[in-house]
Amino acid sequence: MREFFWRKKLLGRFTALLLVLTLILSTSTSALAATNDNVLPEVRDLLQKQYADPVSQDVLSAPTIDEMLRRLGDPHTTYFSSQEYQDFVDSVNMSFTGIGIHIEMLPEGVKVVSVVKGSPAEEVGLKAGDVIVSADGQSLAGLSDEEAVKYLRGPEGSSVQISVKRGTETKEFTVARRTVSEPTVEGSVLDGHIGYIQLESFGDSTPMEFASAVVKLDYQNVDSWIVDLRDNGGGYLTSAIDIAGFFIGSNVAVKVKDRTGVLHLYQAPYQPFTLNQPIIFLTNEYSASASEILTSAVKDYKKATIVGTRTYGKGTVQTMFPLSNGGVLKMTVDHFYSAFGHEINKVGVTPDVNIVNSDSLKAAELMLANKQTALDMAKTPDYWEAWRELVNTTSSDVKPEQYALYSLYYPDYQKMAEIANVSLNQLFNVHFNKAVDWQSVNDSTIELINSMTGERILTTFETLGPSDVQVIPEKDLSPDSTYWLVVHPTVKDTSGKAMSGGTVTILHTTQGSAAEPKAKTQSFGSFRPLSERPLTNTNDPDYGWAIQDLTKK
Incomplete structure (x- = not known):
């Protein structure tokens, strides 16, 4: 007898995600009850003699199998009809009957999230992003995933006529239904290593x-x-x-x-x-x-x-017991623990x-990268939040807020100022202490970053003189948010020499309306010569920048 482990929300999960799953048969209640009654003594005997724990008389005296299992209160002990049992086994082996698509429900119908390779859906040309709006003339709008799948599934060898919305077009497809198998294991190379x-x-x-x-x-x-x-x-x-x-x-x-x-x-x-x-x-x-x-x-x-x-x-083991009516009782028979005896059930x-x-997954990629690569990845929006949580989780002694969050991403950069009540449509004037090669100033050398998500705010730059530039966000900032104005040491002077050391200015926006007109004369202070401020990680004191006092003029 094979032992099984019940998959949490198994049928619900695969109904929602895979059209290739055959649904539980919609047998009438009266017919099902009559069939169940025939094997009620068998189920009672199995529970009494082979269930993992002693079963009370109240459970055993229930008049129907459904009531008996309800009183038992074990979600992992279930009665299957013969077809339901086959559906369960197929789902574990990732083998299903249908057209072969992964789905997501939308108000207007069934969205194709992906198409199973080699499936009937792929053969007729269905694509990810398609929305199936009807099947055999039945509208799928407003249906639940279970209801929609009922119209798309059917016996192997049959076909279904579907109407598909693709962009502004509506296309018609006739799709065969057959058994579709997917691998239970997928492998790939991430980050090259x-x-x-x-x-x-x-x-x-x-x-x-x-x-x-x-x-x-x-x-x-x-x-x-x-x-x-x-x-x-x-x-x-x-x-x-x-x-x-x-x-x-x-x-x-x-x-x-x-x-x-x-x-x-x-x-x-x-x-x-x-x-x-x-x-x-x-x-x-x-x-x-x-x-x-x-x-x-x-x-x-x-x-x-x-x-x-x-x-x-879920620390319990289930075994399948065939019944004389063709049904199967999936019943909890044992408890399991880790190799060293640690409790798993309900823990x-x-x-x-x-x-x-x-x-x-992003956090794991960062953990497996070398230090510099991890830091480079962390600065990108894709990994920004994972890096923040990873460092916060693994640094038990020192939390980010205790030593400046920006240092998680820019450990060698200097904090210049922390400014509150920044307008949502603020312009930023940056003054360097030497004439700047303006070809070195772009949205990768001066960045405006949402500190929570890593989103780079698109900006344009307007030169105001040989040493001054205005940073102009292309959209209003979000209210009650924190941004970093980051100036990287890749900015060069007119002789081609890079500035020494990067800086970060922390900006906290107001909760006000973004509809206020931009004030072109607003300025957020200026940079002063390095000789007038302390520096860290600076090899050449002649080059660099510093924000003196970020207040509106």
Whole structure:
């Protein structure tokens, strides 16, 4: 009998994301109840003799299976019809019947987020961004994802006529329905040196797919690894244990306690290789069951750093029991614990680095980069928030606000001033102490940056003299926000010599209206010679800049 791990919100998740999922059969309530009644004694006997914990008489005396399972209160113990059971198995193995698209619901219909490679949808030319507005004449506007999928799915070999809005055009397609399979493992190279492996599920073929992905990436000379288990709700116990062997060798991967209290140790199999380069696992609140077995194993043996948020906390094992009516009872039979005996059920696995408010994948990339590369990446909008949260999370002794946030991104730059009540349509006058080569002044050498997001505010520059320039934002600043006016040391004087040292001026905007007219005569002070101010990290005191007093004239 195969052991399963229930995938949190499995049917709901795949209904929302994959049109290739066959929905639960819409059998009538009366017919289903009659069918259930025939096997009620079988279900009662299984619960009484093989459920993981003692079952009360109140549960066992329920008049129907539905009521019995409701009283039991275990969301992971479920009755499946034969078709529902097949749907479940197919979903774990990433094999579905349909047209082969990932979807998102919009008010006007079904948006195609992506098209499964080799699917009927790809063959007829459906594209990401298409909006399916009707299927076989039925409007999909305003429907839920479950309702919409009902009109798009159907028996294998049948077809559906769909109307698709693509930009300003409406196109008609006839799409066949058939079984579509997707790999449970995807691999790619990130940043030229990281082997990125995304595990969507723990299916029958997942260990083989995992090994194949690792070998292919290893040939591309990666030096570190990211294993992404976010939103992976589990799958087969054996698959998780098999994959653990690639990290922990032939050690105990998980401990399972049966209904009698006996603890069984499950050892990972010997694998042809083990990964010993820097490894990061990504988890979130939807990483469950088999994902938690693998994650807890690598954490216990200190084979990887866990980054993200705490996992779901499903520490129970389910087994499928066939019933005489063709249905299947998926029932909790055991509890499991980490390799070192740590509780998982209703607790989860705690990450080593907690990343909540930004993309944990971005944080992992930064962690695996060398210091200078990480700092260069951090300054870009894509990684700005992840770097901020990463440093704030890992620097337990000194928080960013205690030593100036800008130094996270520009550690060698000097803070010139911190100005409050900056108008939303402010112009900024910058004065250098020497004549400037204006070809060296552009939006990469003088930047206006939103300190929270890293967004660069587009600016233009107007020269006011040999040493003065006005920075003109192309749009109003956001109210009650903080910006940094950053002058980089790549600005050059007329002799071609670069200025020494960068500076940051911190600007806090007002909460006022952005509709006020811009005052062309407004100025935010000027720069003075370096000899009149202290400097850090400056090799040549003859060049540089400093903001004296940022107040309106």
